[in-house]
Amino acid sequence: xxxxxxxxxxxxxxxxxxxxxxxxxxxxxxxxxxxxxxxxxxxxxxxxxxxxxxxxxxxxxxxxxxxxxxxxxxxxxxxxxxxxxxxxxxxxxxxxxxxxxxxxxxxxxxxxxxxxxxxxxxxxxxxxxxxxxxxxxxxxxxxxxxxxxxxxxxxxxxxxxxxxxxxxxxxxxxxxxxxxxxxxxxxx
Ligand code: NI
Numbered sequence: 001x002x003x004x005x006x007x008x009x010x011x012x013x014x015x016x017x018x019x020x021x022x023x024x025x026x027x028x029x030x031x032x033x034x035x036x037x038x039x040x041x042x043x044x045x046x047x048x049x050x051x052x053x054x055x056x057x058x059x060x061x062x063x064x065x066x067x068x069x070x071x072x073x074x075x076x077x078x079x080x081x082x083x084x085x086x087x088x089x090x091x092x093x094x095x096x097x098x099x100x101x102x103x104x105x106x107x108x109x110x111x112x113x114x115x116x117x118x119x120x121x122x123x124x125x126x127x128x129x130x131x132x133x134x135x136x137x138x139x140x141x142x143x144x145x146x147x148x149x150x151x152x153x154x155x156x157x158x159x160x161x162x163x164x165x166x167x168x169x170x171x172x173x174x175x176x177x178x179x180x181x182x183x184x185x186x187x188x
Pocket of ligand 1: 144
């Protein structure tokens with residue numbers, strides 16, 4: 001099944017998500033549904049808080065951009081209880097968007113290298129380093145677990161310019177090809 005996507009302004013997107021343990025109910029089904037929702041809404045990544053669950057899981061599949069970024073062709077991963085333990089390298093500006101903030105893209109500055117510890121869908125532990133586009137997507141999704149959105153990271157000037165656009169989005173003024181949950185609406 002696919003979940004509706006929670007939209008900017010909803011408080012669940014601002015919560016720090018909680019770790020889960022191995023016997024979290026229907027975990028495999030949830031991960032499958034997270035992927036299905038991501039594919040349906042044509043995202044590169046999706047974090048559990050975006051479907052209304054404040055738990056530390058996100059999924060990524062880089063296939064949609066594999067033509068431009070061949071290294072992402074097989075980059076399909078599930079991150080459970082993830083913790084970024086190091087960030088380093090130069091800051092790089094790159095255009096980002098988010099399924100929770102439809103029709104808006106902005107340049108975001110992020111560090112180029114990360115180290116991340118997490119469990120995968122088979123509950124295997126990993127301690128890995130990433131750079132480039134992969135590090136970019138991971139950082140964006142990971143931020144969702146800490147209640148951080150990419151628009152928080154734009155320059156103060158851009159932030160002022162975005163204010164009315166974000167207010168409109170949180171009122172439902174956007175075009176999205178997927179179901180959504182607006183601020184104030186209940187998560188089922
Ligand atoms: Ni996002």
